[in-house]
Amino acid sequence: MAKDKQHQLDIVTKPQFIDGSALKIPMLQILAEDGTIRKGAELPEMDKELALKIFDTMQFIRILDERMIAAQRQGRISFYLSSLGEEAASIGSAAALTDGDMIMGQYREQGALAFRGFTVEQFMNQLFSNERDLGKGRQMPVHYGCAELNFMTIASPLATQIPQATGYAYGQKMDKTGNCTICYFGEGAASEGDFHAALNMAAVYKVPAIFFCRNNGYAISTPSQGEQYAGDGIAPRGVAYGMKTIRVDGNDVFAVYQATQLARKLAVEENEPVLIEGMSYRMAGHSTSDDPTGYRTRDEENAWRAKDPVVRFQKWLQAQGWINEDEAQKNYDEKKAAVLAALKSAETVPVPHIDEIIEDVYDTPPPHLKQQLEALKAHIRKYPEAYPKTASRIDGGDK
Amino acid sequence: MAKMNLLQAINNALDIAMAKHDNVYSFGEDTGAFGGVFRATSGLTEKYGRHRNFNTPLVEQGILGFANGLASQGSYAVAEIQFGDYIFPAFDQIVNESAKFRYRSGNEFNVGGLTIRTPYGGGIAGGHYHSQSPEAYFAHTPGLKIVMPRNPYMAKGLLLSAIFDKNPVLFMEPKRLYRASVGEVPEEEYTLELGKADVVKEGKDITVLAWGAQVEMAEKAAEMAAKDGIDCEVIDLVSLLPWDVDTVAESVRKTGRLVITQEAPITGGFASEVAATIQDQCFLYLESPIARVCGLDTPYPLSHEKEYFVDHLKVYEAIKASMTY
Numbered sequence A: 001m002a003k004d005k006q007h008q009l010d011i012v013t014k015p016q017f018i019d020g021s022a023l024k025i026p027m028l029q030i031l032a033e034d035g036t037i038r039k040g041a042e043l044p045e046m047d048k049e050l051a052l053k054i055f056d057t058m059q060f061i062r063i064l065d066e067r068m069i070a071a072q073r074q075g076r077i078s079f080y081l082s083s084l085g086e087e088a089a090s091i092g093s094a095a096a097l098t099d100g101d102m103i104m105g106q107y108r109e110q111g112a113l114a115f116r117g118f119t120v121e122q123f124m125n126q127l128f129s130n131e132r133d134l135g136k137g138r139q140m141p142v143h144y145g146c147a148e149l150n151f152m153t154i155a156s157p158l159a160t161q162i163p164q165a166t167g168y169a170y171g172q173k174m175d176k177t178g179n180c181t182i183c184y185f186g187e188g189a190a191s192e193g194d195f196h197a198a199l200n201m202a203a204v205y206k207v208p209a210i211f212f213c214r215n216n217g218y219a220i221s222t223p224s225q226g227e228q229y230a231g232d233g234i235a236p237r238g239v240a241y242g243m244k245t246i247r248v249d250g251n252d253v254f255a256v257y258q259a260t261q262l263a264r265k266l267a268v269e270e271n272e273p274v275l276i277e278g279m280s281y282r283m284a285g286h287s288t289s290d291d292p293t294g295y296r297t298r299d300e301e302n303a304w305r306a307k308d309p310v311v312r313f314q315k316w317l318q319a320q321g322w323i324n325e326d327e328a329q330k331n332y333d334e335k336k337a338a339v340l341a342a343l344k345s346a347e348t349v350p351v352p353h354i355d356e357i358i359e360d361v362y363d364t365p366p367p368h369l370k371q372q373l374e375a376l377k378a379h380i381r382k383y384p385e386a387y388p389k390t391a392s393r394i395d396g397g398d399k
Numbered sequence B: 001m002a003k004m005n006l007l008q009a010i011n012n013a014l015d016i017a018m019a020k021h022d023n024v025y026s027f028g029e030d031t032g033a034f035g036g037v038f039r040a041t042s043g044l045t046e047k048y049g050r051h052r053n054f055n056t057p058l059v060e061q062g063i064l065g066f067a068n069g070l071a072s073q074g075s076y077a078v079a080e081i082q083f084g085d086y087i088f089p090a091f092d093q094i095v096n097e098s099a100k101f102r103y104r105s106g107n108e109f110n111v112g113g114l115t116i117r118t119p120y121g122g123g124i125a126g127g128h129y130h131s132q133s134p135e136a137y138f139a140h141t142p143g144l145k146i147v148m149p150r151n152p153y154m155a156k157g158l159l160l161s162a163i164f165d166k167n168p169v170l171f172m173e174p175k176r177l178y179r180a181s182v183g184e185v186p187e188e189e190y191t192l193e194l195g196k197a198d199v200v201k202e203g204k205d206i207t208v209l210a211w212g213a214q215v216e217m218a219e220k221a222a223e224m225a226a227k228d229g230i231d232c233e234v235i236d237l238v239s240l241l242p243w244d245v246d247t248v249a250e251s252v253r254k255t256g257r258l259v260i261t262q263e264a265p266i267t268g269g270f271a272s273e274v275a276a277t278i279q280d281q282c283f284l285y286l287e288s289p290i291a292r293v294c295g296l297d298t299p300y301p302l303s304h305e306k307e308y309f310v311d312h313l314k315v316y317e318a319i320k321a322s323m324t325y
Helices: A048-073 A087-094 A110-116 A120-127 A161-174 A193-205 A224-228 A235-240 A253-270 A298-305 A309-320 A325-346 A367-382 B006-020 B044-048 B060-072 B088-104 B135-139 B152-164 B214-227 B245-255 B270-281 B312-323
Strands: A102-104 A181-186 A209-215 A244-249 A274-279 B002-005 B024-028 B053-055 B076-080 B114-120 B145-147 B169-174 B182-185 B198-201 B206-210 B232-236 B239-241 B258-265 B291-295
Touching: A048 A087, A048 A110, A048 A120, A048 A253, A048 A309, A048 A325, A087 A110, A087 A181, A087 A209, A087 A253, A087 A274, A087 A309, A102 A110, A102 A161, A120 A325, A161 A181, A161 A193, A161 A209, A161 B060, A193 A209, A193 B060, A209 A253, A235 A244, A235 A274, A244 A253, A253 A274, A253 A309, A309 A325, B002 B006, B002 B152, B006 B024, B006 B044, B006 B076, B006 B152, B006 B169, B006 B182, B024 B060, B044 B053, B060 B076, B060 B088, B060 B114, B076 B152, B088 B114, B088 B135, B114 B152, B135 B145, B135 B169, B135 B239, B135 B270, B145 B152, B152 B169, B152 B182, B198 B214, B206 B214, B206 B245, B206 B312, B214 B232, B214 B258, B214 B312, B232 B245, B245 B258, B245 B270, B258 B270, B258 B312, B270 B291, B291 B312
Parallel strands: A102 A181, A181 A209, A209 A274, A244 A274, B024 B053, B024 B076, B076 B114, B114 B169, B145 B169, B206 B232, B206 B258, B258 B291
Antiparallel strands: B002 B182, B145 B239, B198 B232
């Protein structure tokens, strides 16, 4: 066969179109839907302590999601985004990292944050935008962030975190930190230009980054197959960028854990960025502002309910003798009580002081912002009844 | 002191910044070993290696996304956008991400180490997409700082301030002056304060305000007006965000008149912001309406560039009209 030397290509003499579906990427599954280990699969090393911590976090997130959807329905918080059905994807992957690795998320990865040690009080403070929120009550609920836990603050614009993960990982590589960055996003976000920019740059620069796509079938009402993309999902794109790529069952905590563990090794030891596509299903609506009955069937949801990642993992844990039904229920009840207590407590904490409205726009507030704050305070003093959350505390008060 | 043109001053500032800290990175399209299409980054790869001064793939949103991530990690990221006209694909990363990074996280994270360098402005036969002055789009963005130098001395001192400032800074370089503007520049490190206007020439009759390359037109017009016995105070605003209201207001309280000139189209331009603020602050001192001498509300044209260009004659006429109002 002849060679085109400049482009290092093999030359053919007959036209050959490569089919868009030529690259068929299989899905790794270790834990079958019935909670047994698949034949031929190799269980990743996971001791009882870690397994129970993962399960514990799964239970907590499920309770948090269910309770806070209810709290939003009651008008106690303004908004909520549940991760129902995708607990294995975020928690299983976070479990394969070290605490020094950076996590950059989209908004459906609260499991990763909980696994890192974000407390139920911290979750509630953010959800209620109160003065104990690390984000100072400025962003919508579920936009968590915590520098101490290396969890980058969530922002609403989709996919913007993906090229940021490439840049962050570049800094980690240059500083020889021995850490990597994991970046989560949905299959809808992968249609944004920032996805393309990020993966291409990561492959070119060889940065220690793990791109974790949660392919849950829907972007709000838009089904992935046929309306979000015509190709074989997200995974083949990684290959096209020259990146090591794997597709896993996102509802199988072992597949997620093993793939992420191997990806981390590639990232940190070889500076090889990796793309992981975790196949899952968004069990709840997109958010509390969305009703999925308008665009999909109960039958479809029920079919996926049978693949529930938490139930599946619990079955395996019970078969191991690491937990029994009663213990699981007892843990569930305790966590539920803790969530309810934290919820009640957080909603009584006041909002941040009005002075915070101009802090952190810059490292220090410039003169024009100070003037604007003074004008605002003068206005609030004049109409205190119109601004009940801040008026009483405006001049020192109980600040 | 050394004689440098504006590009050499920028190159010198980058060199000093990169020598000072190992975690200062410079990158953009063609900015690597080649040294950039204007040569602003020439010699930096040779000196600091291809991991500190490098090419990016051709993707502006990626350059800014990458830069935001690198800066949030604690590094100094100096990103180049080849022409200001091509900054718009990165608009989302700059406006929604860079500018809001510290605020939205409650100061858990920030991109203070970010500097965005981009050549801007017309007068070089650049047509629609090599001539624009997009500063006003960004001046509407809390959290960002915007700086526009007018000569080599200012460029070096301001760029060094921008790189080490604790906030993301958009540093807009007047490409018409890259080689045309030459001056004495100290060889050692020095910084100039961001947010501070510069009174280029004192005067008592009228204040003429400009920024970047347009300061040259303000100065030329002031020279013409001087022959008519009009004593202009010429001010270079230098920083557009935050901008130095006090220096401009103080000048207008003294002169009672204000002409603002910019290259960009008039509607929604930064001159409008200045005019509204000064009218508010100096209402009782104004003896004539505040005049804005700006580009037309058209895309930047090629064959009619000379007519479109906001030259010194247009500024001169506005000065005279203001004086005889």
